[in-house]
Amino acid sequence: MDTESTYSGYSYYSGRSRGSHKPGERSRHKSRSKDGSRSEKSVTINAPPAEPLLGDSSVRGEEVQDDNWGETTTAVTGTSEHSLSQDDIVRITKDMEDSVGLDCRRYAALTVSAVLGLLVLLTPIAFLVLPHVLWRPQDCDTACQGLLISLAFKLLILLLAVWALFLRPQRARLPRVFVFRALLMLLMLLVVVSYWLFYAVRIIQSQDKNYHGIVQYAVSLVDALLFIQYLAIVLLELRHLQATFSVRVTRSTDGETRHYSLGQLSIQRAALAVLENYYRDFAVHNPALLMAAKSRAAKHLAGLKVYNVDGPANNTTPSQSRAMIAAAARRRDTSHNELYYEEMDQERRVRKRKARLVVAVEEAFTHIKRMQEEEQKKTPGEVMDPREAAQAIFPSMARALQKYLRTTRQQHCHTMESIQQHLAFCITNNMTPKAFLESYLSPGPTLQYAREHWLARHWTLVSEDSVTSGLKDGSVFLLKCIDFSLVVTTRRIPFIKLSEEFIDPKSHKFVLRLQSETSV
Amino acid sequence: MSFIPGQPVTAVVQRIEICKLRQCDNLILGFSIGGGIDQDPGQNPFSEDKTDKGIYVTRVSKGGPAEAAGLMIGDKIMQVNGWDMTMVTHDQARKRLTKKNEDVVRLLVTRKSLEDAVRNAMV
Numbered sequence: 001m002d003t004e005s006t007y008s009g010y011s012y013y014s015g016r017s018r019g020s021h022k023p024g025e026r027s028r029h030k031s032r033s034k035d036g037s038r039s040e041k042s043v044t045i046n047a048p049p050a051e052p053l054l055g056d057s058s059v060r061g062e063e064v065q066d067d068n069w070g071e072t073t074t075a076v077t078g079t080s081e082h083s084l085s086q087d088d089i090v091r092i093t094k095d096m097e098d099s100v101g102l103d104c105r106r107y108a109a110l111t112v113s114a115v116l117g118l119l120v121l122l123t124p125i126a127f128l129v130l131p132h133v134l135w136r137p138q139d140c141d142t143a144c145q146g147l148l149i150s151l152a153f154k155l156l157i158l159l160l161a162v163w164a165l166f167l168r169p170q171r172a173r174l175p176r177v178f179v180f181r182a183l184l185m186l187l188m189l190l191v192v193v194s195y196w197l198f199y200a201v202r203i204i205q206s207q208d209k210n211y212h213g214i215v216q217y218a219v220s221l222v223d224a225l226l227f228i229q230y231l232a233i234v235l236l237e238l239r240h241l242q243a244t245f246s247v248r249v250t251r252s253t254d255g256e257t258r259h260y261s262l263g264q265l266s267i268q269r270a271a272l273a274v275l276e277n278y279y280r281d282f283a284v285h286n287p288a289l290l291m292a293a294k295s296r297a298a299k300h301l302a303g304l305k306v307y308n309v310d311g312p313a314n315n316t317t318p319s320q321s322r323a324m325i326a327a328a329a330r331r332r333d334t335s336h337n338e339l340y341y342e343e344m345d346q347e348r349r350v351r352k353r354k355a356r357l358v359v360a361v362e363e364a365f366t367h368i369k370r371m372q373e374e375e376q377k378k379t380p381g382e383v384m385d386p387r388e389a390a391q392a393i394f395p396s397m398a399r400a401l402q403k404y405l406r407t408t409r410q411q412h413c414h415t416m417e418s419i420q421q422h423l424a425f426c427i428t429n430n431m432t433p434k435a436f437l438e439s440y441l442s443p444g445p446t447l448q449y450a451r452e453h454w455l456a457r458h459w460t461l462v463s464e465d466s467v468t469s470g471l472k473d474g475s476v477f478l479l480k481c482i483d484f485s486l487v488v489t490t491r492r493i494p495f496i497k498l499s500e501e502f503i504d505p506k507s508h509k510f511v512l513r514l515q516s517e518t519s520v
Numbered sequence: 521m522s523f524i525p526g527q528p529v530t531a532v533v534q535r536i537e538i539c540k541l542r543q544c545d546n547l548i549l550g551f552s553i554g555g556g557i558d559q560d561p562g563q564n565p566f567s568e569d570k571t572d573k574g575i576y577v578t579r580v581s582k583g584g585p586a587e588a589a590g591l592m593i594g595d596k597i598m599q600v601n602g603w604d605m606t607m608v609t610h611d612q613a614r615k616r617l618t619k620k621n622e623d624v625v626r627l628l629v630t631r632k633s634l635e636d637a638v639r640n641a642m643v
Contacts, residue, residue, distance in 0.1 A: 513560035516610060517578050519552040520617040 113166040127218040137211040161229040253484040268467040283443040288409035360400040390424035533628040550584020556610030566594035595629040
């Protein structure tokens with residue numbers, strides 16, 4: 001589908017803030033990187049992600065530095081502010097499609113598990129009840145009754161085990177079927193079917209009168225199923241707990257790298273584990289921080305142009321491009337100088353703003369005091385709940401905070417509403433100003449931010465090996481989302497040879513080594 | 521100036537005669553020694569071979585009798601008044617040098633420049 005890639009958290013914006021379409025937004029830059037070759041045809045007018053902190057001036061200011069500003073098309077194809085834009089339509093259809101597909105697969109797996117569970121539960125009971133219905137076997141003596149009691153308890157345990165292992169709500173959708181679980185369910189089905197066959201042939205046809213034997217048969221079935229459950233626990237749960245591989249996860253845009261330990265998993269399950277850790281550990285992806293590098297790259301390319309004077313056009317021989325690279329290397333490039341001073345200035349600016357911010361916040365917090373119970377009865381006038389208290393002290397720190405966020409290019413991550421909420425939360429829980437500022441001074445993990453920033457709930461797993469094959473030493477796969485991709489490489493944890501050495505405690509002896517000087 | 525066990529030690533030595541100076545009830549020579557078989561040879565800054573446990577001159581006080589007699593810092597003392605100094609403890613060396621009934625000590629000292637001078641002269 002042409003506009004498939006626009007399905008993401010981004011598309012929520014245009015639905016929400018329909019009344020504030022403004023041309024020339026920073027998000028055009030994002031849509032251009034998404035669509036690539038489709039940029040001429042498809043038009044996505046995305047409104048700004050959320051209400052920025054104080055007006056749009058911050059957003060516009062950054063636009064000027066964007067080198068690709070003049071190259072995006074802004075033709076409006078007959079959508080007014082009050083009609084559904086094309087993006088909305090896409091989103092709705094994608095939602096429907098996705099929800100149907102998602103539910104289908106999820107419910108299919110669930111129904112299969114439920115059916116198997118019912119079968120497993122009812123089979124032993126059927127084995128016991130059918131003789132009484134079809135013919136009258138002997139009565140149950142003491143040993144037989146003991147077996148019936150044990151059967152009941154084992155059945156209960158089996159039911160709980162099936163529910164715990166197979167009937168769990170799915171927390172992610174994986175591209176392929178989970179092989180081990182499917183195999184185990186198949187095995188259970190096989191066991192049950194073979195027991196039924198045997199029962200039908202030997203017991204029903206021959207109308208065996210020995211009820212004790214029938215009860216033993218049912219108990220043996222339940223035992224076999226319990227052992228399969230044990231196998232399931234080992235294969236599904238325990239095998240991937242022991243760390244066998246160390247994976248290195250790198251984000252492609254800014255190079256942030258982490259290392260994790262994983263057990264023996266298939267590639268798709270390893271990808272799932274990596275993503276769960278990604279949301280918890282990696283700092284939130286901030287595209288605003290990458291614009292400096294892009295503008296530098298553009299300047300490098302813009303410096304040198306090669307013209308083909310004679311010969312046919314578009315004939316870039318390898319020697320020509322090599323000559324271009326050599327010429328670029330020899331050219332006296334002073335961009336490293338600019339980078340150095342720019343970074344120094346930026347650091348100084350950030351530190352200055354941070355100092356002002358810290359002072360402003362500390363001062364603001366001194367205006368608020370938690371009121372005790374006795375005082376509450378005395379002065380009922382000025383009492384405020386946390387939200388009002390936050391709104392009261394917010395203006396005194398708002399300016400410093402906005403300036404700081406703008407300097408560190410985080411202003412699109414925090415809205416005024418979220419800041420006030422956070423402030424009310426900190427006041428309620430008796431946090432110090434430093435605790436309040438912690439979430440703004442350093443970029444936190446993605447889960448900390450508002451829902452719009454959980455941008456990539458839809459990830460694509462790119463792998464050369466099949467995704468159900470296990471991890472191997474040196475396997476590489478990619479987890480792509482719209483803005484960036486995570487490159488994952490695995491390394492096997494080496495075989496460790498540990499040997500022991502015994503040290504006799506009496507062997508700790510020391511000598512004094514002097515060099516004295518005597519004057520004579 | 522390392523030694524091979526069992527072989528005699530050969531070195532080019534200089535004879536130095538120091539007259540002790542009487543200074544308020546003490547007889548002083550005007551230099552300091554370091555080293556000895558009970559000391560750590562690795563910390564000796566003057567020895568060429570860091571396993572040499574001989575007695576070395578570590579300081580020569582200005583204007584003292586040792587300086588006047590020509591003793592130089594970094595010299596290794598081989599004999600004092602005929603007594604061997606290459607295999608003694610630090611305290612034994614101190615005692616040999618500070619005998620109260622002797623006014624004059626005759627030292628045999630060696631240093632690297634002596635060896636070089638002899639070798640250059642022979643060429």
